Amino acid sequence: MIDITLKDGTVKSYEPGITVLEVAKDISPGLAKVTLAGELNGNLVDICQPISEDSTLNLLKFEDEGGKHAFWHTGSHLLAQAVKRLYPQALLAIGPAIDRGFYYDIDMDVIVTPEIMEKIEKEMAKIVKEGFVIERSEMSRSDALAKVTKEGEIYKEELIENLPEDAIISFYTQGEFSDLCAGPHISDLKSIKAIKLMSLAGAYWHGDEKNKMLQRIYGITFPKKSQLTDYLELLEEAKKRDHRKLGKELDLFSLHEEGPGFPFFHPKGMIIRNELENFWREEHQRRGYEEIRTPMMLNSELWKRSGHWDHYKENMYFTEIDDCEYAIKPMNCPGGMLIYKRKGHSYRDLPLRMGELGSVHRHELHGALHGLMRVRNFTQDDAHIFMTPDQIKEEVIKVIDLADDVYKIFGFTYRVELSTKPENSIGSDEDWETATDALRDALVTKGIDYRLNPGDGAFYGPKIDFHLEDSLGRTWQCGTIQLDFQMPELFDLNYIGSDGEKHRPAIIHRTILGSIERFFGILIEHFGGKFPVWLAPIQVIVIPVADVHHDFAQSVANELKEIGVRASCDYRDEKLGYRIRDAQMQKIPYMLVVGDKEAEGGDLALRMRDTGDTGLISLDDLKEKLIEKIKTKSLTLD
């Protein structure tokens, strides 16, 4: 007998060879029905997987990440099967499950159109009705190769050839279709009750732009029809939060053909930007940062020295002044180096934290531009920390804490990544190792979960990145902490140590918000345009009932302006309902309706963005509430 430890800690004894599904059945037939895959000793497995030794087992349903994964992975096989039926000459590349559904990369001459997608979708539904079960089989390397070669599946051939020597090569078969796959998969196509092919895109084989571009079809499937409806609704809701849409509706910013990737900020958008920057300055002053500003354009010689010329030239804009070549800065660091070098430094000055809200220009590919999230001109909330080697860990931790504090203010959750040495980099392997270890060490000390992102560091050093989510769940890098031993060498930076000798400082390059533009975009989507009071462009709008109340409305607004509240009056000759609707759509947090009653009685009728009419409040109480909400950067209105 073997002992199987379940997720809740209970231990059950079974005959060796019992399958995951049989364990589920033993617990309850209902559970068996919804179990899609298993997590056996930490590995994802099929439900038909026999268990031969003492194990821990977690039964995975659609609600579990692993269950979804198996379900969607099978969705991708179903998609491939349908495509192969309709277009037998199509060659299959890869078809993984992703966070929301799955895709399959396919090489075929026929260009997939929306009509063809519909046809494929119908074929998928038909296949489901045919009721195939899915079977796993293992093959030797040579048999597997022979199989895919015979089928002419050149991409599969390459995949197999690249598998490690000791890899178990498995195929999953459903009806006439079988595909190379590590699994796990669900066991029965019939549990797929809803299918939707979502979109179409080109994707390079192996993600390398030198390779052929394949057609990638994205889709999603669900065990219940209602889940698809709910999902599509969720996407509709997310569209309403899109910062590009809200930016227009709330008149915050705009983009024009005359300057693709160069955003224009409108008066209301500037209020939010300025509030963000004020907040940023306060936080940084408190934590011992000084602020600097470096020029937008600098001589190309500087960029040659910094390594940008060799490693970043494709992303830079150039111009000429008096026959000399100049570059528009894509990063703030070289300018910061010059400021450090302007005078000698003692170890007593370190760590030296120099912040800069620096506007940088980068030539991003035309197809990569995306609202405020990816632009060609943005303001980094940059800072360079010059320090002695033994200050590194403490400084990295301080930046991590700063980022956490700042994100908390907005109620963001974030993901952390550690990126290591890229191919196109400068500096010795030893330096890279030291730097990477230092960052990892700081993360471990803070007990932060992070994802490793090999080869994705900056050209001068490894980095810790902070990723925030947009309304569709796409993540964007915002904060970053990059450790750099190279710039100090290239710029011959030094400080005088307690021994009276010259020493090399190390540098942290870091941002917290990342780019003000991107952060603003995330902020808009995060709040759905309903900004907390401290950020709202208009915090209070006073709406007089009729003309005779204009003076009173004005006096109320003035009193609020006195204490620094952004208050305005809506004097338009429109009905009350119209002006309230307008204020609601502008997502103004507080509305004050003033008429005869208020002018006589003193108390004011307050309406809040989310809760509607909330009754009367005295002007003094209102002032106190506003001051409190703004000062504490409260995320709520009442």
Add this chain to the structure above:
RNA sequence: GCUGAUGUGGCUCAAUUGGCAGAGCAGCUGAUUUGUAAUCAGCAGGUUAACGGUUCAAGUCCGUUCAUCAGCUCCA
């Protein structure tokens, strides 16, 4: 840059097989003086992204360019 899609007043969208570019909102003018999500009427607003082509006739068909959208690649 690559793949696919899209581009019509400030915004949201109409316009049969190629056959007189239209509506709502916003704007302006006037009436209306309003009590918690749209008062009524009138006026104005367009070289249909740009350029070229086919045609008696192009918003519609073809080509080129630009921009936008979904991805790929890249990245804050």
